[in-house]
Amino acid sequence: MKSKTDLKELGEFGLIEHLAQNIQLSHKETITGIGDDAAVIDQNYDLVTLVSKDMLLEGIHFDLHYTPLKHLGYKAIAVNVSDIAAMFGTPKQVLIGLGVSNVFKVEDIEALYEGMKAACEDFNIDLIGGDTTSSKIGLVISITILGSARKEEVVYRKGASVNDIICVTGDLGGAYAGLQILEREKQVFLENPDMQPELEQYDYVVERLLRPKARIDLVHELKEIGLHPTSMIDISDGLASEIFHLCKAAGTGCAIFEDKIPIDSRTEQTLAELQLDPTMAALNGGEDYELLFTISQPDYEKIKNHPEISTIGYMSNSENGKKLVTRSGNIVDLKAQGWVHM
């Protein structure tokens, strides 16, 4: 095996230059990217700029024992794309901040960048800048994303009305199931380093964790069918926590039907094996990066047969509280424990 390259062989500027080569810009608005004190973006006057940032810290958001760097790079971009999707916008540019210790070799950072570039290609984003610094404190990834939307097109967290229908894209709980599997395999490995993990049967849930989709595809679809959600958020901390955000912003309560929460059969199977409750995984598991949104009742016709959109409940008067209607028909208070990282 070829030995890897020490970061200090390239130096800080050398590393940036090395990573920045072959970065193509594809948006006409991106006037300049990497290589100056700031990137320069031209604005079309009827658009607004959307901007968001998300930080991923080693030991909190990812565990390098079981997270391939390429996947980590991809995910770091995808979770930021998800924020732009949740505003009903189109992602355009990203800036990447990296803090790397000398445990990492040049090839490691290249792998990380490879994943980031793959995500930039998939989501059609220009990589326009950032900073790279040494770190004494583990790997730090900080992404800033810019997107755009027509001003009247932006969907905020606030905006839902009583009786609006609550929708969710894709399926939930998978990332949580994947995390449990990888944590279990990590323990097995730590106790017996010769054991090879057998993960094939868990491909679906592991991929849900390591390579989330970011549903910009569905944002485009909803725009095409002329559906404008009344409020929207992405599911990073678990369904319950995100519903709480929408209710709080709108000043409403809600009712969610347990049997309507979309959970993939492969997720259910894994959770059954782990003796974990699928509803709890969906409500509090987090990291699924699907979209949660509300629509007015007349719009129901537009999405009722969509294979990737589930209607799971409705917004209610705030005095009714936030309720979960269980499979057995009981009405219980919805609790938002949120996603406790690791």
Next chain:
Amino acid sequence: MKSKTDLKELGEFGLIEHLAQNIQLSHKETITGIGDDAAVIDQNYDLVTLVSKDMLLEGIHFDLHYTPLKHLGYKAIAVNVSDIAAMFGTPKQVLIGLGVSNVFKVEDIEALYEGMKAACEDFNIDLIGGDTTSSKIGLVISITILGSARKEEVVYRKGASVNDIICVTGDLGGAYAGLQILEREKQVFLENPDMQPELEQYDYVVERLLRPKARIDLVHELKEIGLHPTSMIDISDGLASEIFHLCKAAGTGCAIFEDKIPIDSRTEQTLAELQLDPTMAALNGGEDYELLFTISQPDYEKIKNHPEISTIGYMSNSENGKKLVTRSGNIVDLKAQGWVHM
């Protein structure tokens, strides 16, 4: 003394809400700030957006032994403002990413935010978002700044021509001198915790390190007198390293006159006490956050009597190399060691 508040008493959302209260937005372009998946910025169609990010990591960029959190907050914003100044733009909005371990109390993060808000006020910037996360790996501060400029007004690193005059704002080497003093006092303190540091006589250099200015004031002044630099960069890594960037981008060489490099007498005095060479401190010390820029010769009249702008040399043909003309008249190669953090 009142005991401080554990971060877990507020929780992640509580902390964000707590810190975000009383944040005022002052730019009409800032449609929404904190509280949604992304901030929304309206764009005037004849302006471009400038965007930059900078990360500050504990143990690399700052040492909490001698960096008050309020100053650290101020500096984190100021160094980003400096990047927008270096593009000849006006800073408008910032997003703040924080990774905090449970060593920190709510009051600590409040102090950090207080400094950030003070900087936002001084530089007239809207705080529009960010993320806060727990950290197992020390304090992480990640700032993204947005600014604007008329498209034809932006000054890039590239753009200088042979014979352009090289200018620098303020004075250099002070931040480096301040760092040496604080490092010395830290050692004294670690050996004898009862010793109280006597820093009054070092006020100037310590402030240069802990509370850099970011010369947006001079950007506005230069615009007022109708001076458009041909290239520009801010001095974060030391004068030599930044001159190398401008020469590389322009494809030129340069000649710098040692006796023209602006160094404050208080900086000289401190460096003399420490037996350090002032020219080396200015060339390689870094963290001064002054501006380095080039102007065409006819513009010299506009700035020749400006008390805060020094002309220190000129751009030359690249085959002449990058030279330092010493006080004694010798011509030596300019070396860019750059700023080695800590």
